[in-house]
Amino acid sequence: MKSFEVRNLWKEYGDQVVLERVHLALTGNEFVTIVGASGCGKTTFLKMLMGDEVPTRGELLLDGEPLPTEPGPDRGVVFQRYSVFPHLTALENVMLGLELRQAPLAGRLFGAARTAVREQAAQGLAAVGLQAALDKYPAQLSGGMQQRLAIAQAVIMRPRILLLDEPFGALDPGIRSDMHGLILDLWRQGDMGVFMITHDLHEGFELGTRLLVFDKVRDDPQAPEAYGATITFDIPLQRRPPPDVMEAVRRATAPAGAPS
Amino acid sequence: MRRLINRKPGRAAALGLGLLPFVLVVIAYLFGSHTRLQDNPADKLLPPPAVMVDAIERLALEPSKRSGQRLLWADTAASLQRLGLGVGLSALLGLVFGVAIGVVPHIRATLGHFLVVLSMIPPLAVLPILFIVFGLGELSKVVLIVIGVAPFIMRDLAARVAELPRELMIKGQTLGASTWQIITRVVLPQLWPRLIHSVRLMLGPAWLFLIAAEAIAATDGLGYRIFLVRRYLAMDVILPYVAWITLLAFLFDWLLQKWARRAFPWAEPAP
Numbered sequence: 300m301k302s303f304e305v306r307n308l309w310k311e312y313g314d315q316v317v318l319e320r321v322h323l324a325l326t327g328n329e330f331v332t333i334v335g336a337s338g339c340g341k342t343t344f345l346k347m348l349m350g351d352e353v354p355t356r357g358e359l360l361l362d363g364e365p366l367p368t369e370p371g372p373d374r375g376v377v378f379q380r381y382s383v384f385p386h387l388t389a390l391e392n393v394m395l396g397l398e399l400r401q402a403p404l405a406g407r408l409f410g411a412a413r414t415a416v417r418e419q420a421a422q423g424l425a426a427v428g429l430q431a432a433l434d435k436y437p438a439q440l441s442g443g444m445q446q447r448l449a450i451a452q453a454v455i456m457r458p459r460i461l462l463l464d465e466p467f468g469a470l471d472p473g474i475r476s477d478m479h480g481l482i483l484d485l486w487r488q489g490d491m492g493v494f495m496i497t498h499d500l501h502e503g504f505e506l507g508t509r510l511l512v513f514d515k516v517r518d519d520p521q522a523p524e525a526y527g528a529t530i531t532f533d534i535p536l537q538r539r540p541p542p543d544v545m546e547a548v549r550r551a552t553a554p555a556g557a558p559s
Numbered sequence: 560m561r562r563l564i565n566r567k568p569g570r571a572a573a574l575g576l577g578l579l580p581f582v583l584v585v586i587a588y589l590f591g592s593h594t595r596l597q598d599n600p601a602d603k604l605l606p607p608p609a610v611m612v613d614a615i616e617r618l619a620l621e622p623s624k625r626s627g628q629r630l631l632w633a634d635t636a637a638s639l640q641r642l643g644l645g646v647g648l649s650a651l652l653g654l655v656f657g658v659a660i661g662v663v664p665h666i667r668a669t670l671g672h673f674l675v676v677l678s679m680i681p682p683l684a685v686l687p688i689l690f691i692v693f694g695l696g697e698l699s700k701v702v703l704i705v706i707g708v709a710p711f712i713m714r715d716l717a718a719r720v721a722e723l724p725r726e727l728m729i730k731g732q733t734l735g736a737s738t739w740q741i742i743t744r745v746v747l748p749q750l751w752p753r754l755i756h757s758v759r760l761m762l763g764p765a766w767l768f769l770i771a772a773e774a775i776a777a778t779d780g781l782g783y784r785i786f787l788v789r790r791y792l793a794m795d796v797i798l799p800y801v802a803w804i805t806l807l808a809f810l811f812d813w814l815l816q817k818w819a820r821r822a823f824p825w826a827e828p829a830p
Binding site: 349350351369370371372374375376378380381382383384385386387395396398399400403404406407436437438449452453456458 | 724725726729730731732734735736737739740743745748823824825826
């Protein structure tokens with residue numbers, strides 16, 4: 300994405316205000332991490348980005364255009380659960396989006412077209428480390444592998460935005476740090492922005508180029524639903540360069556004669 | 560002493576326990592039959608096994624004097640054709656309407672309540688109407704099964720579609736799927752095992768409607784035969800016919816279950 304803008308966004312359900320006066324302006328492919336207490340509207344915000352919910356007031360602009368009010372291939376998504384199709388193997392899950400694009404009526408490809416898509420999907424799976432699980436059904440994969448699959452399935456569509464709703468929330472800490480490396484690699488390689496909800500503040504700081512905190516600034520104890528949450532902190536983060544760049548910089552700046 | 564809920568039978572014990580009720584029923588029957596026949600050798604209510612075997616041999620192997628058919632097989636073929644047409648048509652209608660109602664909100668708003676009311680009509684109460692409208696031939700019997708079975712399959716499948724995680728519907732759209740593609744690549748494939756399960760549950764009612772229709776107006780069929788020979792108190796025919804129907808029903812259920820497990824390895828096995 301080149302730019303992303305949120306202009307005075309409100310979301311209300313009847314009398315209940317969930318989000319109010321949300322403003323945001325991004326340029327370039329930022330990695331936005333979103334944190335906040337539960338019930339602060341961060342999931343509602345993400346749902347409006349993916350087109351599952353419609354704003355009550357305000358505008359969402361992607362590259363200057365209003366965001367479509369239904370989900371589409373320009374925005375990929377990975378949920379915490381139910382992100383992959385249980386009736387398709389890993390390979391078929393990743394092939395699906397490519398097949399749907401090329402075969403509007405049949406929804407599936409045959410012959411050479413299928414072979415090409417199959418090859419592309421296998422590469423996508425290899426990129427997330429699932430080359431050994433091509434023909435496994437999701438139920439046969441571990442939680443971490445299922446999320447890798449979901450990410451591969453979303454990224455192969457080359458979306459302009461990737462939306463992640465606590466994608467690593469259910470994973471073990473060790474696996475989670477592997478996934479951090481994976482998602483950062485994919486983000487750097489692809490031409491896409493990332494919005495990621497997390498309840499892990501550390502994760503938010505480590506991954507993001509921008510950290511958003513959703514919270515209520517006004518609160519009426521007599522009427523807790525009268526005011527909604529908004530972005531209370533919008534923190535640009537200094538990103539550590541990737542390891543190979545760090546190494547190159549270290550070598551270049553090392554004094555002559557010092558052991559490299 | 561462990562609690563009752565934690566004590567499980569072993570493999571052999573489970574098999575024995577499973578067979579026990581069958582064995583007990585057979586013993587009880589033989590005992591009852593023997594006792595009654597001792598009192599009155601002409602008793603027809605609980606015929607001994609040999610008489611039933613005779614009756615079945617006659618019906619299965621000897622051509623009928625009237626029609627030249629082997630009646631058991633002719634009856635079975637007639638009944639299974641009606642049952643197959645009725646259940647097959649119901650499954651097809653159930654799938655089409657269940658998916659349409661489950662996936663498209665406007666169709667759900669239009670037909671949802673109507674379908675609930677429709678499924679509450681007691682099918683046997685409209686059987687006279689079916690006979691009047693469709694005549695006494697094959698059509699009215701098939702239609703009775705469809706009226707009795709299809710609305711429930713529709714409702715069941717619509718509910719199963721609604722149970723599919725919303726995340727999957729959104730995910731499908733983010734992969735660029737149109738409504739048609741969502742139906743054909745996301746919803747339908749996940750619905751097949753549930754359709755089979757639904758059909759298995761409705762096989763019982765389908766048999767009920769079939770036999771009811773055959774009892775009232777038919778010239779062949781398993782239900783027709785049972786009700787025909789009832790006039791002569793021919794328990795030697797009725798009991799084997801009931802056992803045969805039960806065996807067929809059990810066999811279909813078992814085959815459908817096997818098929819679902821084999822064809823859809825990704826699905827949770829249905830009970």
